[in-house]
Amino acid sequence: MSERARFVVVANRLPVDRITADDGSVDWRTSPGGLVTALEPVMRRMGGAWVGWHGASNETVEPFEHDGYSVIPVPLSGDEYEEYYEGFSNATLWPLYHDTVAFPEFHREWWDAYVTVNRRFAEATADVADDGATVWVQDYQLQLVPKLLREMRPDLRIGFFLHIPFPPTELFQQLPWRSDILEGLLGADLVGFQVPGGAQNFLRLVRQRTRHRVERDRVHVSGSHVCTARAYPISIDTHGFEELAQSPEVIAESESLLEELGHPKQIFLGVDRLDYTKGLRQRIRAMGELFEEGKLDPADTVFLQVATPSRERVEEYKRLRDDIDLLVGRINSEVGGVGRPAISYLHAGFPRATMAAMYRIADVMVVTPLRDGMNLVAKEYVACRPDTNGALVLSEFAGAAQELKQAYLVNPYDLNGMKDVLMQAATDSPRERQRRMRALKKQVRGSTIEHWADNFLGDLQG
Numbered sequence: 201m202s203e204r205a206r207f208v209v210v211a212n213r214l215p216v217d218r219i220t221a222d223d224g225s226v227d228w229r230t231s232p233g234g235l236v237t238a239l240e241p242v243m244r245r246m247g248g249a250w251v252g253w254h255g256a257s258n259e260t261v262e263p264f265e266h267d268g269y270s271v272i273p274v275p276l277s278g279d280e281y282e283e284y285y286e287g288f289s290n291a292t293l294w295p296l297y298h299d300t301v302a303f304p305e306f307h308r309e310w311w312d313a314y315v316t317v318n319r320r321f322a323e324a325t326a327d328v329a330d331d332g333a334t335v336w337v338q339d340y341q342l343q344l345v346p347k348l349l350r351e352m353r354p355d356l357r358i359g360f361f362l363h364i365p366f367p368p369t370e371l372f373q374q375l376p377w378r379s380d381i382l383e384g385l386l387g388a389d390l391v392g393f394q395v396p397g398g399a400q401n402f403l404r405l406v407r408q409r410t411r412h413r414v415e416r417d418r419v420h421v422s423g424s425h426v427c428t429a430r431a432y433p434i435s436i437d438t439h440g441f442e443e444l445a446q447s448p449e450v451i452a453e454s455e456s457l458l459e460e461l462g463h464p465k466q467i468f469l470g471v472d473r474l475d476y477t478k479g480l481r482q483r484i485r486a487m488g489e490l491f492e493e494g495k496l497d498p499a500d501t502v503f504l505q506v507a508t509p510s511r512e513r514v515e516e517y518k519r520l521r522d523d524i525d526l527l528v529g530r531i532n533s534e535v536g537g538v539g540r541p542a543i544s545y546l547h548a549g550f551p552r553a554t555m556a557a558m559y560r561i562a563d564v565m566v567v568t569p570l571r572d573g574m575n576l577v578a579k580e581y582v583a584c585r586p587d588t589n590g591a592l593v594l595s596e597f598a599g600a601a602q603e604l605k606q607a608y609l610v611n612p613y614d615l616n617g618m619k620d621v622l623m624q625a626a627t628d629s630p631r632e633r634q635r636r637m638r639a640l641k642k643q644v645r646g647s648t649i650e651h652w653a654d655n656f657l658g659d660l661q662g
């Protein structure tokens with residue numbers, strides 16, 4: 201790579217994953233998850249370089265240009281994939297940071313791999329960043345990069361944003377490597393969290409566990425710089441989603457979807473990565489009981505649940521996949537409509553246009569994670585629903601609930617409560633649903649991904 205970049209995003213994943221088929225042919229596919237959905241439009245606007253892993257292990261890929269910016273692939277060996285990605289990132293940090301809804305595992309060799317890979321990301325970034333460039337490091341997989349990078353390149357302006365929750369101090373303290381992670385993050389000039397509670401948890405830990413002086417949201421990192429910690433709730437490219445959902449292709453696709461589903465009177469929709477934090481077991485049980493009790497009629501109501509395969513070799517994810525298959529099978533065999541199952545379950549990823557088509561036709565969008573940093577699906581639905589007749593059912597434990605207060609809020613651990621709210625969302629008067637949806641649309645239009653990036657980067661330069 202000859203030219204160095206003035207702006208660099210560093211994330212575990214690139215926006216596209218390299219897929220090698222059995223016959224050796226290579227294809228690129230959009231990477232899963234909210235981080236890529238959010239940052240892609242930012243990168244298209246800013247230009248610069250995106251440093252990240254290309255999604256395949258034991259393969260080296262040369263840098264290339266994509267959508268007006270440079271893509272700098274960072275390789276992972278097979279062992280690193282297991283220990284850094286599946287292990288420390290997704291079987292230690294992920295459950296720990298999501299309120300231990302699954303049990304986090306602590307292994308010293310996973311930590312060693314995490315340190316090695318974080319150093320590799322820092323080195324790749326140090327190589328590509330121009331003098332005095334702005335570098336924006338993303339998410340829990342790369343918490344050591346800010347400090348490592350500052351040691352290599354003190355001239356850089358370094359930001360860090362955590363897309364997932366930052367846990368309460370009692371949980372974080374379990375981590376044998378808690379001080380290293382705090383110091384790693386403190387290498388940044390600005391650390392961003394989804395909600396104010398995350399920033400507060402972080403600052404409390406810095407006070408308890410380090411010797412640095414903390415003054416409100418500013419940490420004076422001894423002998424070095426000031427690191428500020430604040431909340432920057434992430435959002436979506438609202439206008440882009442609105443336009444996509446109104447396009448003739450998406451309208452046509454939503455009509456064929458309705459046709460395939462047999463033109464039901466009412467559609468409930470769930471859209472998630474297949475992850476145990478998303479509350480799928482509870483949601484499907486609640487919907488199943490509503491069908492079983494006759495409160496919902498499979499003759500005129502469909503529950504469409506789409507789940508993108510995710511982290512498929514990690515034990516908890518394998519268990520979840522089996523549980524959901526069983527649960528959906530059982531409910532459908534007990535309450536199936538004629539020729540059409542009550543739950544239409546699709547275990548696959550879909551192009552963004554297809555997602556927009558699904559959002560268009562959903563009467564009730566069901567977003568019920570047990571814990572979620574933000575949850576962009578909730579915002580995508582609000583942007584894509586063409587009128588104000590849809591209803592959003594949203595977990596109190598998603599970051600999005602702090603902004604989307606007019607959603608039908610639920611506690612996903614309370615099955616009866618959730619069933620009541622699902623029925624309320626489905627049967628409320630058009631006037632009440634419209635009132636809520638209008639407020640939600642206003643919120644999602646007034647706080648977009650451009651605002652998020654401008655606020656964060658403005659403060660980072662400040």
Ligand code: ADP
Binds near residue numbers: 233235577578
């Ligand atoms: P997370 O980052 O934990 O996956 P978010 O709700 O913030 O959760 O973001 C999920 C993103 O992935 C959204 O942009 C959503 O549209 C996309 N997505 C979820 N499920 C699918 C699917 N089955 N096919 C394609 N995209 C999906």
Ligand code: F6P
Binds near residue numbers: 234
């Ligand atoms: O938004 C949370 C997040 O974990 C991202 O960091 C990640 O890229 C995405 O979800 C999907 O997960 P994974 O990269 O492990 O497939």
